[in-house]
Amino acid sequence: MIIIMKPGASRSNIDHVIGMIEEKGLNAHLSEGSQVTIIGVVGDKTKLAHSNIEIAPGVDHIVPVTESYKLTNKKFHPKDSVVQVGHVLIGPGTFTVMAGPCAVESREQVLETAQAVKKAGASILRGGAYKPRTSPYSFQGLEEEGLKYMKEAGETAGLPIICEVTSCHALETAVRYVDMIQIGARNMQNFELLKEAGKAGIPVMLKRGLSATIDEWLNAAEYIVAEGNSNVVLCERGIRTFEPSTRNTLDISAVPVLKSKTHLPVIVDPSHASGVRAYVEPLAKAAAAAGADGIMVEVHPCPEKALSDGPQSLTFSDFDKLCRDLAPYAGLAGRRFP
Ligand code: PEP
Numbered sequence: 001m002i003i004i005m006k007p008g009a010s011r012s013n014i015d016h017v018i019g020m021i022e023e024k025g026l027n028a029h030l031s032e033g034s035q036v037t038i039i040g041v042v043g044d045k046t047k048l049a050h051s052n053i054e055i056a057p058g059v060d061h062i063v064p065v066t067e068s069y070k071l072t073n074k075k076f077h078p079k080d081s082v083v084q085v086g087h088v089l090i091g092p093g094t095f096t097v098m099a100g101p102c103a104v105e106s107r108e109q110v111l112e113t114a115q116a117v118k119k120a121g122a123s124i125l126r127g128g129a130y131k132p133r134t135s136p137y138s139f140q141g142l143e144e145e146g147l148k149y150m151k152e153a154g155e156t157a158g159l160p161i162i163c164e165v166t167s168c169h170a171l172e173t174a175v176r177y178v179d180m181i182q183i184g185a186r187n188m189q190n191f192e193l194l195k196e197a198g199k200a201g202i203p204v205m206l207k208r209g210l211s212a213t214i215d216e217w218l219n220a221a222e223y224i225v226a227e228g229n230s231n232v233v234l235c236e237r238g239i240r241t242f243e244p245s246t247r248n249t250l251d252i253s254a255v256p257v258l259k260s261k262t263h264l265p266v267i268v269d270p271s272h273a274s275g276v277r278a279y280v281e282p283l284a285k286a287a288a289a290a291g292a293d294g295i296m297v298e299v300h301p302c303p304e305k306a307l308s309d310g311p312q313s314l315t316f317s318d319f320d321k322l323c324r325d326l327a328p329y330a331g332l333a334g335r336r337f338p
């Protein structure tokens with residue numbers, strides 16, 4: 001439940017209510033807006049049954065929160081969150097473009113890609129060092145060596161880096177190199193990994209599971225935030241449907257739905273959503289128009305030679321054109337880009 005304080009509630013009114021909540025062994029989460037203060041309660045609220053909190057000084061009214069996700073819920077925190085990754089702010093007012101190869105293949109490949117995507121307008125470099133491949137015989141990633149190349153490439157280009165982790169072991173290694181970790185679609189409900197990512201405290205981008213509902217996805221994000229890490233960004237990357245023309249179906253409606261249910265920033269990945277290079281640009285524009293906080297796009301120096309996801313990867317010049325064509329859409333949506 002959430003407790004809405006009266007507009008003129010004093011500091012001591014607020015502290016008193018927090019004290020009543022904590023006295024019962026529950027957690028209170030304060031969200032102070034310019035007009036009203038909201039206190040969210042996490043835990044078994046039946047413990048507050050006889051507390052008469054609704055008549056405590058300064059309390060306006062109480063609203064039950066029926067959803068099982070609380071800390072990620074917009075009712076708990078009405079103001080949209082900003083997640084900082086290095087010097088980059090993901091959230092309202094900005095349009096963050098993350099770009100880079102599906103997989104780190106060599107030092108030269110990521111150094112070259114980092115320079116090209118930075119020049120075009122990207123603000124975060126992506127690249128997978130641990131690859132969750134459908135076949136065990138496909139390229140699995142360079143692991144720690146790949147993280148080292150990514151760190152060097154990011155530092156050289158002046159871009160923070162994001163890399164996927166596929167296990168708790170990979171997470172332990174990755175936190176030494178990266179600015180943000182990615183938990184991929186296949187691990188969205190790997191609860192041990194989510195908890196460890198929460199404890200690690202590093203910004204996390206959580207991709208939507210292949211067949212996950214928005215409710216399941218927000219509960220997965222709640223696992224991370226419940227460990228004390230509120231630096232979580234959601235990424236819609238397409239879902240499984242009956243339609244085979246695209247690799248997945250981009251659920252563009254997830255963007256406004258998430259915006260109404262959560263305060264966490266939302267990124268769209270048109271590359272994995274479509275699987276087709278030609279569809280990346282229109283879907284990226286749709287993401288900006290729908291209110292996304294940014295996109296993640298796969299870019300490769302030579303897509304036909306890519307060890308993974310070549311068909312959906314953009315060349316440097318495709319990516320440069322994408323950024324130029326996208327800028328007015330981001331501007332119309334009230335966002336700064338590049
Ligand atoms: C990726 O971003 O490289 C990736 C594997 O994405 P997803 O988890 O969305 O399939």
Ligand code: MN
Nearest residue numbers: 102298308309
């Ligand atoms: Mn990929």
